[in-house]
Structure formats: structure tokens, C-alpha cells
Amino acid sequence: MKIIVQVCVLLTVLAFGYSASSTWGIHNATDSIILNKRVFYPAIRNTIQTYYFDVPESYQSNNKVISAIYLQDQFQNSSGPSNFLYAGGPGWTFASIQMRTQTGFGLNVTFVIYGK
Numbered sequence: 001m002k003i004i005v006q007v008c009v010l011l012t013v014l015a016f017g018y019s020a021s022s023t024w025g026i027h028n029a030t031d032s033i034i035l036n037k038r039v040f041y042p043a044i045r046n047t048i049q050t051y052y053f054d055v056p057e058s059y060q061s062n063n064k065v066i067s068a069i070y071l072q073d074q075f076q077n078s079s080g081p082s083n084f085l086y087a088g089g090p091g092w093t094f095a096s097i098q099m100r101t102q103t104g105f106g107l108n109v110t111f112v113i114y115g116k
């Protein structure tokens, strides 16, 4: 019985570690939302897809310093992408994020970005 409980705890930890949502930085109450956006790409069979998300977006500008980036996986079932902030981010006025889907899955995420 005890072993079963421990296995469950372990699985929960693993599932949590696998979460496809990512957070960079923190924001406080005085920060404003620079961007709030949903991004969706359909699945392609047997394929890992790589997408990039940039702040500011093409043809937009941003002069606020980013304090936090919240990338929320809308699948919420461990099928979301792995995410990597490879340029800018908190402390900068720009950010570039790479999202890599799992094989055969698309992605459906929301970005909420705060700045001051």
C-alpha cells in the first residue's frame, strides 16, 4: 500500500516536471500587460515542429521592459511543447522564444507578457 502511494507521488512529480507551461521572471501589481495572445499550430503526423515567438511581434514595437513571460499550455495534458527562451526576456524590451512540439502534436498556448 505504501509503495503504491509512493509510486503515485513519483508519477505526479514526473507529470508535473513534464508540464509544457513555462514562466520566466516575475511581475508585480504595477506592471501592465504588454501582450496577451493565443498561438495555435495544428499537428503534423510523426513530426516534431519548431516555432518561434517574438516580442515585439513583426511590425509592432515595444518600449516597455519585460518583467515576466507566462507561457501557458492549453492542452494541459503533457502534450505541449518544450520551450526555450533564447534571446532577451525579463530585463529587456524584447524576447524570442522557441517552442518545440512533441512528435505528432501541434501546440495551443497562450502568452501573457508583463512589463513596466
Ligand SMILES: *[C@@H]1O[C@H](CO)[C@@H](O)[C@H](O)[C@H]1NC(C)=O
Pocket: 028, 029, 030, 031, 116
Ligand atoms: C513594483 O515594481 C516597481 C518598479 O520596480 C516598484 O517601484 C514598485 O514598488 C513595485 N511594487 C510592488 C507592489 O512591489
Ligand SMILES: *[C@@H]1O[C@H](CO)[C@@H](O)[C@H](O)[C@H]1NC(C)=O
Pocket: 040, 074, 075, 108
Ligand atoms: C486551444 O485551447 C483552448 C483552451 O483549451 C480551446 O478553447 C481552444 O479551442 C483551443 N484552440 C484550438 C485552435 O484548438
Ligand SMILES: *[C@@H]1O[C@H](CO)[C@@H](O)[C@H](O)[C@H]1NC(C)=O
Pocket: 075, 076, 077, 079
Ligand atoms: C492532449 O490534448 C490535446 C488537445 O485536446 C489532444 O489533441 C491530444 O491528443 C491530447 N494528448 C493526449 C496524450 O491525450
